[in-house]
Amino acid sequence: MGSRGRGRGGGLSFTHEQLQSFGINRGENTATTLAPPPLFPKLEAKPLPLNCDAATDYMVIVKDQFIEYLHESPAYVKPNTRTDGIERYSDKYKQLALDAKRGKVLDCVWENMPAELRPQANRIRITSRKRKLDDANVLSKKLQTLEKKETLDENNATENKDENTVKKENENEDDEELEDEEEQEYEIDEGTDYANNYFDNGEDYDEEDDNLDDGPVY
Amino acid sequence: MSHQLGRVVSEILHQYFGEIVQKVGHDLFIYGTKPIPMIVKTTGLPRKQVVDSLRTLVKFDLVSFEPSFNEVVADYKLNPDNVLLLIRYPRYLLQIKTKFGSEAEILVEELLQQASCTASFLLVTVAAKYKDDKKKNITLVKLRDVFISIATARYIQQAPVADKSEVPSLEPVATIVPDIDIRQLAQAIATDTLADVSDNIYWKVNFDRFHQDFRDDIMVKAITRRIDENAGELMHLLLQNMYLTSAEWAAESNPTPVLDLRDAVDRADRTDCDRNLLQQYMDHYLRVLEENGAGFVVRVGEAGGGQYVVRGRDAATQLLLAALDHTVTERLGSKAARIFRLIRTKKYIEEDDIQKHAMLPNKECKELTYKLLEEHFISIQPMRKAASSGAMAKAVYLYHIKLHDVAQSLREMCYRALHNTLRRAQHTRAAHARLLDKQRRVRTIVHTMRVRGEPQQHIDDVEETLTPPELSTLKDVEARLKQLSAAQLALDKNLFILNWYFMYPH
Structure with missing residues (x-):
């Protein structure tokens, strides 16, 4: 309705007057270029020269020194050496130089690092946490309290047989308490197991798993 | 991000x-x-x-x-x-060197390399490193004094302390300037038992303090260029007063009474400005600073002979505008810059009015306006007219500048340029890796030969392994790498102003 049938583009095309108001005259908008723009377009204006005073010189030198220091230090993580299969005379010396550097560990404040980044993280981790129920005394105490609770419940049951509803609520609460305790213990145990398992350092991640999972095929 | x-x-x-x-x-x-x-x-x-x-x-x-x-x-x-910030490390070193001398520079450099270490470790390593260097004459006592003074001036601070858990959370702690026993350290160096003296207080460089210095320098320099040295000195004193009364990065400082300022002027002894002139005409200078100082300083009250406020946020905005003007001029020419300034002063402006006020030919003006729009320096705001008017004038398009957005796009430009320079330097280095390596090796060999005191002729022989064509290429490569490094530093300066602008919420 709105587009008075002029052109297929609907409202997208401009009228002659509109084009003129953009500064495009008749015949000027036909210059379509099909070639992609150049990868490195020519600079229209030469950039201003950088000021090169003594301060800049100093900063450039300091920067290079800092980078050089970092490259020599263990902070610069080197890739494993790739060989192209050709044995060279200089290989031995290169290897020696590499080994000398590789042995070094970055000098950090290890307390400020997460445990998994500290050296020998795996060995530190083997700490057995005592299970609560291993101790015989604690176990017997626990059992006694449970027994007491049971007898109490029974007493309650014989005394007020009529008020079934109230008693049931009580029982429910007790049950819940018991369940809660059990759940807590369960959770703690789960926690240690989980942590221990997790800290298998993952190096042999996809070496054996695949074979185990598949099982025999008949 | x-x-x-x-x-x-x-x-x-x-x-x-x-x-x-x-x-x-x-x-x-x-x-x-x-x-x-x-x-x-x-x-x-x-x-x-x-x-x-x-x-x-x-x-x-x-x-x-x-x-x-x-x-x-x-x-x-x-x-x-x-x-x-890694790009900015050299600037920190330059700053500390000009302010505290070369001992401080060595200390901060070592601390930047170590990222964080204990005071005793720092002093002992630096002392050991420069033990044989007679030229610099670095003693442990001097190092200790410098360390304490830069710690007092908060250029270095205590590193956050971790709690004892699997994944420690780092709690920042207040910095306490330590008491360092020189004799113990000297003994540690002599007997090589560093472990005994080291404590558990780690230090690191306080970048924020350096940034405050950079900001002050920029503001003082701007005022000096705009008015004169005395006004710059006055700005410096105002900033120093600001540190005493308000937060470091406050958008507006707490008011400083003129009387305080006068005391500061009387006390100040700087050689690069005429102190008598400043004392005599301080009121005039303050007036000029307020009226013509780009809004860095404003007078807010009459109490105590007049009160002045330093406006950090406005200073950042002004500097950003200057940087933008400059960028537009360099990228699109001075005519585009004229249009840009025109739109800024008029806030919202129609296309026809731009042409009228900028006094440029119709076509050129439009072309430049669209170019500005294309590069995100200006924005466009369509205003619908009432439905009754004809199809010709459906809407009015108002051009304006969204400063925050433009600042963002300028920052993107800086990032892109920084990336390009880094990439180019990397490429150059990779292309000439063998040559650069050879040069380095020759240098180390020559150095060791010099130390050993071998005859000059042998040294020349080694140096001649670099052929003249190789030397000329090396010279070219070095010049280019240096230029790229200088460009990175310049870009970082621009980024500093931009980040300062973004520090205040808009």
């Missing part, structure tokens, strides 16, 4: 720490926070290398961590802003 920022950060990490750290850092930049196994999975690197990279990144405070849901493993997160 833009695409350009990611590219810059990745390139910087490559230049400073190598390919593997770059991979890990880039992975963290893309995904946000991640635990180690995830990094191992996405980067495809062996776990040991990922751990090594993370150690490096955490050590230099480029990556932070927090316990994940499991509490014994950590989630790592890259701090791109800190990575960008």
Whole structure:
């Protein structure tokens, strides 16, 4: 309705007057270029020269020194050496130089690092946490309290047989308490197991798993 | 967290720490926070290398961590802003050198290299390093004094302290200037038992303090260029007063009474300005500073002979505008800059009015306006007219400048330029790696020969292994690398102003 049938583009095309108001005259908008723009377009204006005073010189030198220091230090993580299969005379010396550097560990404040980044993280981790129920005394105490609770419940049951509803609520609460305790213990145990398992350092991640999972095929 | 920022950060990490750290850092930049196994999975690197990279990144405070849901493993997160600071390290050193001398520079350099270390370790290593250097004549006592003075001036601070858990959370602590026993340190050097004297207080460089210095320098320099040295000195004193009364980065400082300022002028002894002139005409200078000082300083009250406020936020905005004007001039020419300034002064302006006021031919004016629009320097706001008017004038288009957005796009430009220079330097270095390596080797050999005192002829022989064509290429390469480094430093200066502007909420 709105587009008075002029052109297929609907409202997208401009009228002659509109084009003129953009500064495009008749015949000027036909210059379509099909070639992609150049990868490195020519600079229209030469950039201003950088000021090169003594301060800049100093900063450039300091920067290079800092980078050089970092490259020599263990902070610069080197890739494993790739060989192209050709044995060279200089290989031995290169290897020696590499080994000398590789042995070094970055000098950090290890307390400020997460445990998994500290050296020998795996060995530190083997700490057995005592299970609560291993101790015989604690176990017997626990059992006694449970027994007491049971007898109490029974007493309650014989005394007020009529008020079934109230008693049931009580029982429910007790049950819940018991369940809660059990759940807590369960959770703690789960926690240690989980942590221990997790800290298998993952190096042999996809070496054996695949074979185990598949099982025999008949 | 833009695409350009990611590219810059990745390139910087490559230049400073190598390919593997770059991979890990880039992975963290893309995904946000991640635990180690995830990094191992996405980067495809062996776990040991990922751990090594993370150690490096955490050590230099480029990556932070927090316990994940499991509490014994950590989630790592890259701090791109800190990575960008690596470019600024030379500037910190220059600043501390001009302010505190070369001992301070050596101390801060060592501290930057170590990222964080104890005071005794720092002093002992520096002393040991320069023990044989008779020229500099560095003694332990001098180092100790310098250390205490830069600690008092807060250029270095105590590193945050960790609690004893699997994934420690770092708590910042207040810096206490230590009492260092020189005799103990001297003994430690003599007997080589450093472990006995080291305590558990770690130090690191306080970048924020340096940034405050940079800001002050920029403001003082701006006023000096605009008015004169005395006004610059007055600005300096106002800023110093600001430190006493308000927060460092406050958008507006607490008011400073003129009387305080007069006291400060009387006390100040700077050689580069005429003190008598400043004392005599301080009121005039303050008036000029207020009226013609780009809004850095305003008078807010009459109490105590007049009260003045330093406006950090306005200063940042003014500097940003100056930087923008400059960028437009350099990119699109002075005529485009005229249009840009016109739109800024008029706030909202129609296209026809631009043409009228800018006094440019119709076509050229439109072309430049569209170019400005295309490069995101200006924005357009359509205003619908009432439906009754004809099809011709459907809407009015008002041109205006959204300063925040323009600042963002300028920052993107800086990132892109920084990335390009880094990339280009990297390419040049890789292309001439063999030659540069050879040069380095020749230099070390010549150096050791000099130390050993071998005859000049042998040294010449070694030096001649670099042929004249090689030498000329090396000269070219070095000049280009130096130019690129200088460009990086200049870009970083621009980024500093931009970040200062973004520091205040808009």
